[in-house]
Amino acid sequence: MASRRRLAGPAGVDRRQCRIAQPRAGAQPRTTGRLAVNAPVPPRALAPAPGAVLAVSGLGKEYRLYDSPRQRLKSLLTGGAHHRSHWALRDVNFELHRGQCMGLVGDNGAGKSSLLKLIAGTLQPTTGVVDRIGRVTAILELGAGFHPDFSGRDNLRFGGSLIGIDADGMARLEDEIIAFSELGAAIDRPVKTYSSGMVVRLAFALVTAVEPDVLIIDEALAVGDQHFQKKCVERITQFRENGCTILFCSHSQYHIRQLCNVALWLDGGRIRAMGATDGVLSAYEAHVRSQDQASAAADAGSQVPGQLAGLGALQSADTPPPPPQGSRGAIVAVSIADLGEGDPPMLRSRDLKVTVDASVLEGEQPHIGVMLEQSHGVGITSVATHVDGAAPVSLGNGLWRSTLTFPQLPLHSGQYVVSAYLFDSKGLVVYDQWYQYRHFLFDYPTPTPGLVRLPHSWS
Numbered sequence: 001m002a003s004r005r006r007l008a009g010p011a012g013v014d015r016r017q018c019r020i021a022q023p024r025a026g027a028q029p030r031t032t033g034r035l036a037v038n039a040p041v042p043p044r045a046l047a048p049a050p051g052a053v054l055a056v057s058g059l060g061k062e063y064r065l066y067d068s069p070r071q072r073l074k075s076l077l078t079g080g081a082h083h084r085s086h087w088a089l090r091d092v093n094f095e096l097h098r099g100q101c102m103g104l105v106g107d108n109g110a111g112k113s114s115l116l117k118l119i120a121g122t123l124q125p126t127t128g129v130v131d132r133i134g135r136v137t138a139i140l141e142l143g144a145g146f147h148p149d150f151s152g153r154d155n156l157r158f159g160g161s162l163i164g165i166d167a168d169g170m171a172r173l174e175d176e177i178i179a180f181s182e183l184g185a186a187i188d189r190p191v192k193t194y195s196s197g198m199v200v201r202l203a204f205a206l207v208t209a210v211e212p213d214v215l216i217i218d219e220a221l222a223v224g225d226q227h228f229q230k231k232c233v234e235r236i237t238q239f240r241e242n243g244c245t246i247l248f249c250s251h252s253q254y255h256i257r258q259l260c261n262v263a264l265w266l267d268g269g270r271i272r273a274m275g276a277t278d279g280v281l282s283a284y285e286a287h288v289r290s291q292d293q294a295s296a297a298a299d300a301g302s303q304v305p306g307q308l309a310g311l312g313a314l315q316s317a318d319t320p321p322p323p324p325q326g327s328r329g330a331i332v333a334v335s336i337a338d339l340g341e342g343d344p345p346m347l348r349s350r351d352l353k354v355t356v357d358a359s360v361l362e363g364e365q366p367h368i369g370v371m372l373e374q375s376h377g378v379g380i381t382s383v384a385t386h387v388d389g390a391a392p393v394s395l396g397n398g399l400w401r402s403t404l405t406f407p408q409l410p411l412h413s414g415q416y417v418v419s420a421y422l423f424d425s426k427g428l429v430v431y432d433q434w435y436q437y438r439h440f441l442f443d444y445p446t447p448t449p450g451l452v453r454l455p456h457s458w459s
């Protein structure tokens, strides 16, 4: 079922040993459409190392920018260079093995989507190679490949053929795909009558109907309602447990921490860090915080020192945020016991006791998480009921409560902030979050340098 065809939206390629670009030593630039394909000799072996299912070597992507359509036409007709060059990716190298799940993070414009499209094969590299083994399925622009005048069912058959599901395969899978999409009778209506959520459900159900060897997901969890998100995360988790290799790009650090064992941070088209998820995300979060503080300082005017401006911006978050739209649950209150007066208030107790109240739809069993940070954004700890084998207590009428206690809070004097999270029953989907909601001061009588007071002994 090898196929070189591409679906403009959800894309899939079913190939054994699929290679996107073959570099030739000393090759002259070859022009295909607008893209010059001139892959220099990559720094490493071309074939993935034993056990690797994906190898990216010396990968680069140049976009050509024209000032006007006229310049573009002139360039095509004369072959001359009438463009400005923008390198979205430069010299990207990594390998992924079977069962690895890699989260991709980076600022807007860092090159994440370009990298995923190059790996999926919907974009050609300017330099370097991508070597892949087995069936590669990409969930990029969900639903973009559907024809609006055809019914959902017709689109399934057409779209399925593009990702390597033949007529017999589709006959076997159709019922399951329609059931997952929950479209019911609407499956026989033209796609142009669907809401965007319905299109997304159909597209996700189709492209994940057959488990791939490599699954590429670009922000798929950001679309659709929470019920759909939950089903997506469960399916992705199942694939991961079965040994599928996953590349997952998301602005949700929570989902990356949940799903991925390695992470890659792209910065200005280059790899800034790659390795165990926690280390890479911590470094990336510190970078995001320093950017936030710099822009808060700029907003607050030059008379406010940088860090104080950042704190001011964080404290204004003490107003409860509105519940997320179409939500299956929402946090309704977050309180800290024994707070004094002042802004921020002083914690009068030695213990930190945080109570989170949440409301969820009937039949839901939620979980609750709490994150504690220094107020200028240095993380201290995150805990959650599902991780600790605990559960919130039902107060009736869909209301739930968890109280978290840190006895003898082992921190030094300083200003701290609490964030609260509401999760689904498996701790996979974030229903609601009150990020950096409650600030407080803590006073420890003996001033010593450091972040925490760890239990310790001398000998």
Ligand SMILES: Nc1ncnc2c1ncn2[C@@H]1O[C@H](COP(=O)(O)OP(=O)(O)OP(=O)(O)O)[C@@H](O)[C@H]1O
Pocket: 063, 064, 065, 086, 087, 088, 106, 107, 108, 109, 110, 111, 112, 113, 114, 115
């Ligand atoms: N078709 C294109 N033509 C020209 N420039 C492009 C094109 N697609 C992307 N770019 C540029 O390449 C850079 C990387 O874009 P890309 O979409 O890969 O980044 P990203 O990390 O996915 O960003 P975001 O998080 O905002 O989606 C950006 O500067 C972008 O403007």
